[in-house]
Amino acid sequence: MRSDRVRSVLYLPASNARAIEKARTLDCDVAVLDLEDAVAPEAKADARDAAVAAVRDGGFGPRLGVRINGLDTDWGLDDLAAMKAAGATLVVAPKVETPEAVHALSAGLAKGCALWAMIETPRALMALADIATSDGALDGLMLGVNDLAKALGTGASPDREPFKPWLAMLVAAARANGLLAIDGVFNRIDDAEGLAAEALQGRLYGFDGKSLIHPSQIAAANAAFSPSEAEIADARAIVAAFDAPDAEGRGAIRVNGAMVERLHLEQAKALLARAD
Template identity: 50%
Template structure:
């Protein structure tokens, strides 16, 4: 059963209280951040404290560690820690500002087993999205839309038109190579309606979920990236109708006046699979 990634919450690895609170939050995954959310003076201590935190009770929530960039003074030590004292305590290591597959090779050479995720946040990353997604150690991609907007020197628009090309390239690359793809953050954490609109846009594009900066955003993201009751019911009716059509020697079925073929059944089964995975996490 596929693990859901509807909500992926950033938690500063230097904030022990936030990490403890995250154990009870309804988030599908947690990014324990050693990079942007931790001040330079706190980075070594945060790295040392992270091991104990990762051993705590996070249940079915995916645990992802975002290390500092390999071009920083902390990146190599972070990577060595993920291969040493942190090994086996997180499902993945998230690498910031990945520009090419070669950037993944550097970290893969230090961390031998843990799956790697890539932050996609530069124009060069957008242009190299296909080769990054094809890397054999890569399991997921996360959009860094704030950094991408800075690099593009684009203006903020609610429809995110300036970064649609980059978002689309990354979704295509991830889907082509079977990798998880998570949308970027929404900065106005008190604006539920704006968040909902952006989540719906991301879901329509094909993103698996959204990165979040505040627990208040969890409910909106979880609802937006979960199958609705109507979608689940339609999936069940499509499968039932198609099974009946096959039993009668027919290659297609008709549901609500629309043709249902095998490709629709694959989508329907994925919908039910995701709904079951979400129910199991909630239970």
């Protein structure tokens, strides 16, 4: 599993100067300046210039990324070229549907720039395994729930029942290829209880973090995707038990009334590393 901290990935419109300035101080793990859905067509060029300036100026506490427009739009190729020239280290690409799209995007990035592919169409779901195994700069998969719901024609569900197969599939594709897995957004900004529940569901499915649309959602995502005190205590107990002299050479031992194996020891060490 990747060690990157991406518990909270906050989208901010690149056309909003105040939002960009605020992003420098926020407690999210990743701030993504959006050139796509959050920006009107007539503001695309100005938003691109603002994103370039932000990348070059730096000063962000969170890791900084930029979501470009699709390469099949009037702005995508210019966005990609601008991010390469600016030295962006993370580019988020919308509606990636094929490995060929990953190759085209990767070819336009600066060396060392990571690419996150948004999975948000039925065609992308059907090609997910091929997309995840693409050569290039691909570093993460993100679930685009709003576009996907529209395309699939799914109804509203508090526990995301229609999405459960795709949640599991995206995580499996990411894990099989050493990629990050980022859960989709939660639209109801004033529903703190619903957000907390969905973030915990995302962690249960194996996601590394959650996409966010408002700064008020950061704390809930950081909490959900961070080890709890009970989990840390259990992990320490497992590590201590395997470090005991009588555990030497044993593949499975009893800890707190449960049988644990060496694979649980590896999981415990990974959890403690994330907790540091």
